Amino acid sequence: MKLFLRLPSFLTTVLIGLSLSASAQTVVSGRVTDQRGRALPGANVFLRGTYDGATTDTTGAFRFSTTRRDTATLLITYVGYESFVRSITLQPERTSITVKLTELANELNTVVITAGAFEASDEKKMTMLKPMDIVTTAGAAADITAAMNLLPGAQRVGEQEGVFVRGGSNLETKVVIDGMIVQNPFFSSLPDVQSRGRFQPFMFKGTSFSTGGYSAQYGQALSSVLLLNTVDKNSSNGLGLSLNLANAGLSYDHSTANSSLSATGYYGNLKPLFALVRQNLDWTREPEFAGSSLTYRLKPSKTGMLKFYGMYSDSRLGMNVRDPGAATVGNETGLINLRQHNRNAFTTSTYADSWGEGRWLLNTGFSYSYDTDATTYDTEDFSRSSERAQARAVITRLLGGNSSILFGAEAHTLTLKNAVSGVDYSLRDNYGAAFVESQFYVSRNLAFQPGIRAEYSSVIGRVNLAPRLSLAYKTGVFSQVSLAYGQFYQTPDYRYLYRNTDLNFERADHLILNYQIIRNKRTFRAEAFYKNYAALVREFTGTPYDANPYRFPWGRTDNSGHGYAQGFDLFWRDQKTVKGLDYWVTYSYVDTKRLFQQFNVVATPTFVSNHNVSLITKRFFEKISTNISLTYTFTSGRPYYNPNRPTDSEREFLSDRTPAVNNVSFSASHILRAKGNLIVLYASVDNLLNSRNIFTYRYTADRTTRYAVGPQTYRSFFVGGLIMLSKKAKVDVNQL
Amino acid sequence: MKTFITSALILFIINVVPAQAQSTGSDQYKQAMTEALSRMKTQSEKTPVPDMLAMANQFERIAGVETKEWLPRYYAGLIYVYLGFMGKDEAEKDKFLDQADAHLKAALALAPDNDELAVLKAYIAQSRMVVDPANRWQQYGPLFQSGVEKAKSLNPNNPRPYVLEGTSLMYTPEQFGGGPGAACPVLKQAAEKFATFKPASDLHPMWGKTQIEPMLAKCPK
Numbered sequence: 001m002k003l004f005l006r007l008p009s010f011l012t013t014v015l016i017g018l019s020l021s022a023s024a025q026t027v028v029s030g031r032v033t034d035q036r037g038r039a040l041p042g043a044n045v046f047l048r049g050t051y052d053g054a055t056t057d058t059t060g061a062f063r064f065s066t067t068r069r070d071t072a073t074l075l076i077t078y079v080g081y082e083s084f085v086r087s088i089t090l091q092p093e094r095t096s097i098t099v100k101l102t103e104l105a106n107e108l109n110t111v112v113i114t115a116g117a118f119e120a121s122d123e124k125k126m127t128m129l130k131p132m133d134i135v136t137t138a139g140a141a142a143d144i145t146a147a148m149n150l151l152p153g154a155q156r157v158g159e160q161e162g163v164f165v166r167g168g169s170n171l172e173t174k175v176v177i178d179g180m181i182v183q184n185p186f187f188s189s190l191p192d193v194q195s196r197g198r199f200q201p202f203m204f205k206g207t208s209f210s211t212g213g214y215s216a217q218y219g220q221a222l223s224s225v226l227l228l229n230t231v232d233k234n235s236s237n238g239l240g241l242s243l244n245l246a247n248a249g250l251s252y253d254h255s256t257a258n259s260s261l262s263a264t265g266y267y268g269n270l271k272p273l274f275a276l277v278r279q280n281l282d283w284t285r286e287p288e289f290a291g292s293s294l295t296y297r298l299k300p301s302k303t304g305m306l307k308f309y310g311m312y313s314d315s316r317l318g319m320n321v322r323d324p325g326a327a328t329v330g331n332e333t334g335l336i337n338l339r340q341h342n343r344n345a346f347t348t349s350t351y352a353d354s355w356g357e358g359r360w361l362l363n364t365g366f367s368y369s370y371d372t373d374a375t376t377y378d379t380e381d382f383s384r385s386s387e388r389a390q391a392r393a394v395i396t397r398l399l400g401g402n403s404s405i406l407f408g409a410e411a412h413t414l415t416l417k418n419a420v421s422g423v424d425y426s427l428r429d430n431y432g433a434a435f436v437e438s439q440f441y442v443s444r445n446l447a448f449q450p451g452i453r454a455e456y457s458s459v460i461g462r463v464n465l466a467p468r469l470s471l472a473y474k475t476g477v478f479s480q481v482s483l484a485y486g487q488f489y490q491t492p493d494y495r496y497l498y499r500n501t502d503l504n505f506e507r508a509d510h511l512i513l514n515y516q517i518i519r520n521k522r523t524f525r526a527e528a529f530y531k532n533y534a535a536l537v538r539e540f541t542g543t544p545y546d547a548n549p550y551r552f553p554w555g556r557t558d559n560s561g562h563g564y565a566q567g568f569d570l571f572w573r574d575q576k577t578v579k580g581l582d583y584w585v586t587y588s589y590v591d592t593k594r595l596f597q598q599f600n601v602v603a604t605p606t607f608v609s610n611h612n613v614s615l616i617t618k619r620f621f622e623k624i625s626t627n628i629s630l631t632y633t634f635t636s637g638r639p640y641y642n643p644n645r646p647t648d649s650e651r652e653f654l655s656d657r658t659p660a661v662n663n664v665s666f667s668a669s670h671i672l673r674a675k676g677n678l679i680v681l682y683a684s685v686d687n688l689l690n691s692r693n694i695f696t697y698r699y700t701a702d703r704t705t706r707y708a709v710g711p712q713t714y715r716s717f718f719v720g721g722l723i724m725l726s727k728k729a730k731v732d733v734n735q736l
Numbered sequence: 737m738k739t740f741i742t743s744a745l746i747l748f749i750i751n752v753v754p755a756q757a758q759s760t761g762s763d764q765y766k767q768a769m770t771e772a773l774s775r776m777k778t779q780s781e782k783t784p785v786p787d788m789l790a791m792a793n794q795f796e797r798i799a800g801v802e803t804k805e806w807l808p809r810y811y812a813g814l815i816y817v818y819l820g821f822m823g824k825d826e827a828e829k830d831k832f833l834d835q836a837d838a839h840l841k842a843a844l845a846l847a848p849d850n851d852e853l854a855v856l857k858a859y860i861a862q863s864r865m866v867v868d869p870a871n872r873w874q875q876y877g878p879l880f881q882s883g884v885e886k887a888k889s890l891n892p893n894n895p896r897p898y899v900l901e902g903t904s905l906m907y908t909p910e911q912f913g914g915g916p917g918a919a920c921p922v923l924k925q926a927a928e929k930f931a932t933f934k935p936a937s938d939l940h941p942m943w944g945k946t947q948i949e950p951m952l953a954k955c956p957k
Contacts, residue, residue, distance in 0.1 A: 042789030046797045051768055053797045055790035077796070079789070080831050108827055130871040233878075620870075625911045672911045 026090045029063035030097035032056045032076060040101060043078035048085075066090065080104055105402055110444045111474040115484035115514040115527070116213035118151050118571075121206035129573075133582075134201060137616055138684060139631035139665035141718070144207065145175070145185065145197035148226060150614045152527065152569035152586045153211030156635045157607045158661060158695040159709055160549070161186040161195040164607050165211050166529060167565030167592030168223025171493055172508075175226045176218060178307070178350045180367040181412070183388040188342045188373050191321045191550055192695075192709050193281065198313070198344070203295075205231040211569075212510040212529055213484025216435040216451030216468045217394065217408060222490045222508040222533070230307060232297065234260045236724055242266075244720020245273040247289075262295040277716040284337060285318030303354045310347040316340070321377075324700040324707050325548060333707070334700070341374040361396040384418040402447075405438040416494050420552045425498035429459035429491065437468075445474040457491045457505070464489040464505050479517035486510050492537045492559075500557045507534045521575040523584075528568040536561025536596035545598050547641040547698060555598075563594025563602070583617040600647050603654040604639050606696060609661075611636040626670045635661040640696045643703045658696060664688040678724040683717065690715040768798050769807065769939045776811065785822060791815050792835075799842070806846040806853070807939055813839035813856050814941075820863035829867045836860050851891035852941050858883025858900050880904065895933050898926035899944040906951050920955035923948050 032043045039060030046053025047066055054064035066072070068090055074097070076084040081101040088095060103109055120129035134140065140147035148163050149156050155164045162170025175185035177199070187195040208227040210218075218225045233255060240251040247268030254261045271286040291313030298306045318339040327334035348367035354360060372385040394408035412431040417424065437451030449470040456463045468486035475481055489505040496503060509532045516525040541555030573584035589611055595602045613634040620627045637657035645652040667684035687693070692714065697706040772794040779791065792815040799808035816836035823829035837860060843853055858880050865876035880900075887897035902923035908914020930945045 042786040042793075044789075044793035044796055046793075046800070049801060051764065051797055051801055053793070055786070055793045058786060075800075077793075079835055106827070106831075132871055622909070625909055673913050678913065 025065040025067055026069070026092065026095060027063060027065050028052075028074070028088075028090070028095045028097070029061070030099065031060045032062065032078070032099050032101060033060050034081070035100050035102060037100070040078055040081070043076055043081075043101070045074070045076050048073040048075045076101065080106065105444055108477065109474075110402060110441075111447050111472045111480050113439070113447055113449050113470045113472045113482055113484075114480070114516060115470055115472070115482035115512045116210050116510070116529075118153070118209045118211065119207070121208075133618075134207065136618060136627055136629055136667070136669065137631060138629035138667035139616075139633065139663065139686065141196075141684065141686070142201055143197050144199060144201045144204065144228070145226070147201075148209050150586065150616060150631070150633065151209055151211075152525070152571045152588050153209075153224075154588065155590065155607070155609050155612055156633065156661070157609075157638075158194060158635075158693065158711055159192045160607070161189060161197075163224060163226060165224035166531060166567065166588075167563075167590050167594075167605075167608055168508075168531075169605070169607055172221055172223035172490065173226065174218070174221040174224075175228070177228045177309075177348060178230055178365060179217070179363060179392050179394070180348050180350075180365050180390055181220065181388070182346065183369045183386055183414075184344055184346070184371040187315065188340060188371075190317075190319070190340070191323075191338070193712055198311075198346075199228070203230055203309075204228045211527075212531065213468070213470060213486050213512040215449070216437045216453040216466070216486075217406070219433055219435075219453055219455055219466065219488070220431075220490050222488050222506060223531075230295075230309065232305065232307075234262055239725040240722060241725065242720065242722035245276065245718055246270055246720075258299045260295075260297050263293070265292040266290065273718070277713050279713055280710055281712055282320035282322075282335070283318065284320060285316065285339070287315060287317040289313060289315035301353070303358075305352045306349070307351075308347070308349040310345075312345045313343070315342045322698070322707060323548065324698045324705070325546070327700050332700075336378045337376075339376050342372070344371045345369060359398045361398070362393070363396075364391075364393045366391050380421045381419045382421070385416070387415040389413045402441045402444075403439055405436070407434075407436050409434045418495070418498065427459055427494060427497055427501075429457055429494075429497075431458070431491070432456045447472050455489060455505075459497055459501055460491065460503055460505070461501075462504055464507075475515075476517075478519040479515070482512075482514040482516075484510065484512040484514075495553055496537050496539075496557050499553070503537060503557060504535055504559045506536050506559070506561075508532065509534075522577075523571070523573040525571040526568065529566065531565040531592075533561070533563035533565070533594055533596075535559040536563060536594060538596055539598050541598055545600075545641060545643070545647045547643075553597075561594065561596035561599075563592065563596065565590055565592035567591055581617065581619050583615065585616075586612075586614045588612040599653070601650040601653050603650065606639050606641065606654065609635045609638045624670070625672070626668055628668045629666070631663075631665045633661075633663045638696065641699075642697075642706075643699050656697075658694050661693045661695065662689070662691050663693065679721060681719075681721040683719045685715065685717045686713075687711070687715045765798065765802050765805065766939065768794075772798065772808075772811070773939065776815070779815075779818070781822070785819065788815055788819050788822070792819075796839075799839075804846065806843040806850065809839045809843035809846070810852060810856060810941070813837075813843065814859070817856070817859045817863050820860070821866065826867050829863075833860060833864055833867075836863070849890060851887045851894045852896070854883050854887035854890060855894070855896045855900065855941075856883075858887065858897065862900060862904060893929055893933055895926045895929035896941065896944050898922050898929060899948055902926055902948060903951065916954060919951070923952050923955060927952060 032040045032045065034040055041056055041058045041060060043056040044053065045056060045062045047068060050068060052064055052066035054062045056062045071087055071089050074086050074088045076099055078101055081103055084099050084101055120134055134144060134147040137147055137150065140150065145163060148154055153166050157164050160170060163173040164170055165173055175182045186197055189195060206229040210225045214225050234253040237253050237255055242249040247266050249264060249266035251264040267290045269286065269288045274283060274286050291311065293311035296308045300306060320335045321338050323334040323336050325334065326336060346369040348365060350365040352363045368389045370387045373383060375382040390410060390412040392410040394406055396404055396406040398404045410433050414429045417426040433453060433455045435451060435453040437449065440448045451468040453466045466487040466489055470482065470484040472480055472482040488508045488510065492503045492506055510529065512527060512529045514527040537557050537559060538561040539553050539555045539557050567590035569588040571586050575582045590608065591610065592608055593602045593604050615632045618629045637660050639654040640656055640658055641654060642656045645655065647653050665686045666688055669680060669682040672679050694708045694710050696709045698709060699706045776791050792812045795808040795812040799812060802808060813836045816832045816839065819832035820829050820836060823832050840853065840856055840860060847853060861876045861879040861883055865872045865880065884897045884901050887894060902919045905914045905919035905922060906916065926948055935942050
């Protein structure tokens with residue numbers, strides 16, 4: 001049998017060899033496959049520096065002839081694979097070769113460390129959301145921080161601003177723009193009012209909302225960091241006008257090849273809106289505000305990028321705050337007049353560059369902010385101011401195979417002043433931090449990210465050292481698991497430090513396990529966490545529990561508090577099943593208790609709701625070029641303080657729960673063009689069902705009557721529009 | 737007469753001899769390009785991906801030998817733009833367009849201010865945008881526009897920037913500034929320019945005329 005086969009094949013070889021030597025040509029043939037031996041059709045196989053080559057067929061086979069003799073360099077290229085180079089000896093009769101190519105690292109075949117982080121980015125492909133998704137979500141009112149409250153891990157607290165994450169308070173979340181901490185990311189806090197964020201969502205190209213276990217690059221946040229990255233260039237040019245029920249604004253954008261400039265100015269007055277939408281609050285002076293911003297970006301070289309952003313705003317308001325604890329005969333509901341005048345300035349400038357063909361990266365920044373509130377409460381002065389200057393530099397070295405190492409340092413000077421009933425307090429903190437972090441890929445399926453951060457705070461004269469570790473393993477083509485552990489420190493709330501600088505850093509340890517699968521425009525993500533709190537500040541006031549969130553902590557304080565938070569959250573997004581419809585569902589569960597502030601016993605804090613659900617739907621109707629979004633949120637009841645229960649019983653203290661909060665909101669935007677100008681019109685309705693939501697209760701001093709604290713309005717609506725006054729302001733293709 | 741012939745001969749020798757070393761290469765180049773271009777003419781939207789890759793590979797091999805010629809890079813890039821429209825999913829489309837970008841970059845190093853390469857740059861931006869219009873128009877819209885404008889300013893007679901601009905407008909809804917009303921004048925401009933446009937050689941780009949014909953047919957005369 002063998003003999004029969006060998007004979008003809010021997011003969012053919014000889015025959016081909018003869019015919020080839022006659023024409024002085026050599027045939028090069030073979031097969032190209034991936035590492036698993038699967039054929040790669042369409043690969044380019046050729047001898048370097050010659051026209052001689054061929055493309056592989058559907059079986060991965062190739063065959064071409066060459067007049068070259070002796071040796072040549074064989075080069076094989078294929079899209080998405082590493083090039084193959086080998087010097088070969090050309091046999092006079094026939095050269096046969098089989099080659100296995102290695103896939104290039106890409107976002108699909110390489111694991112990404114994701115535990116704790118929820119990203120929205122245009123630049124990365126494997127993200128849960130795009131920045132545009134945030135802007136067009138109903139119920140977020142185009143406020144980037146409000147949109148974060150719809151993401152997994154966040155708990156909605158209707159009557160306070162800020163982001164509450166996994167059992168943490170709003171003070172435990174820091175907002176960071178291009179690496180710089182923002183001292184006052186929200187408009188000034190008012191009793192029982194949720195203030196808006198100060199920043200426009202279109203400023204940012206990427207958002208990463210970390211609900212724990214985050215990088216050693218960031219500190220001073222026990223629960224969460226919200227990382228915002230500003231855009232690199234203008235998306236439009238020319239003059240823009242905007243007008244809505246709350247304000248009127250003007251913007252101007254101008255770009256050249258290497259630089260761009262944007263300037264905005266606005267004036268707002270809520271009087272017309274409040275006349276149309278019934279207010280639950282008693283305003284004595286409707287909020288009035290004016291502001292401006294300037295952005296300048298310059299590309300001084302091919303690799304460098306300089307950005308400057310500055311803004312200033314001025315706002316005034318007056319309201320009657322209901323403080324039942326202060327009720328007297330003749331003022332049974334305890335109405336107290338509050339007047340406030342806020343001025344806020346924020347500037348940040350960053351410079352980024354790279355060297356050595358992008359192997360060395362530098363990111364530096366400097367930021368300065370100043371904020372002052374002239375506040376009178378009744379007749380007493382409660383004015384405050386804050387001033388923060390910070391500088392930061394990070395050097396990253398990219399190593400082979402996706403690995404990298406970075407070093408960085410930051411320094412801050414913070415000056416705070418606070419008048420309390422006419423008594424002035426002030427403090428100054430010099431804060432410094434240094435960090436090292438490495439991203440280390442063992443293979444494309446397994447990556448580690450160890451890091452360590454050291455911090456010093458001059459006001460308490462203490463140092464801390466916080467290790468962090470994340471790892472991720474790719475479990476399939478579309479799925480992966482990640483694990484993160486880290487220690488996080490935060491300087492205690494400055495209100496405590498005015499009277500006691502012997503306090504130490506508060507601390508939290510996070511452990512997070514994450515699984516995600518992104519496939520065919522459907523995403524599923526599940527994350528479980530355990531958080532341990534230590535060294536929380538406790539107050540020993542010697543007086544009964546005071547439920548007023550704006551009270552000043554007069555009592556003795558120490559770091560003997562502690563607590564825990566545990567739970568999980570789920571996220572599901574589907575852009576596929578119903579054509580044109582995009583929806584996502586989020587469920588977050590948290591179980592948490594702590595001993596802190598005035599607590600005598602361990603309890604669940606009043607800002608915690610155990611269950612948070614949100615359902616967001618969007619649909620674009622192409623024929624009428626209208627985008628419609630509907631959002632439903634459910635927030636389970638929160639603990640509230642009932643003075644009729646003893647404060648030293650774990651069973652009784654904060655054991656009452658408010659009713660659950662439900663909200664359905666709707667928004668629509670419509671795009672049209674008139675006389676060459678682009679016009680966007682939008683309308684939204686919040687609390688469509690007009691639910692009488694209750695966020696918390698407050699009791700009168702005699703403990704007999706309780707008052708509900710609810711939203712600023714029940715069902716409310718908002719309309720507005722903007723015009724881009726430029727022929728060039730063109731929205732290309734399809735959607736907004 | 738004699739002097740004329742002698743001087744002509746001298747000129748011929750002077751001109752040709754230094755080129756002689758290249759001339760076989762140059763002939764070979766022309767032949768290879770002509771062959772690759774005639775193969776490319778058979779291309780349609782039904783051409784299977786491996787066949788498209790084979791066409792691009794052919795130009796890539798020519799580019800590997802003719803390191804001073806931008807045209808092979810240009811055509812390889814152009815085929816990857818077509819592949820960018822054909823890819824089976826977003827990731828594959830982007831992978832092809834990464835290749836198009838790499839070829840454009842190599843071509844621009846040889847011919848930095850070339851109108852056809854500005855057209856290719858705009859074409860790549862358009863193909864990138866079409867991958868995910870809702871999320872990408874902000875980034876790639878201005879890039880597309882700047883490529884089109886640059887091509888127009890480099891060579892006002894080139895019809896291809898008008899082809900791309902007109903096509904893009906035709907498929908952009910009216911409320912975004914597109915539609916036949918906006919597209920037709922631009923497409924007509926392209927048609928006028930095709931009437932007089934002469935490519936620098938048989939190897940230079942000539943595409944676009946047949947692409948716009950079905951759209952022009954819908955325009956008011």
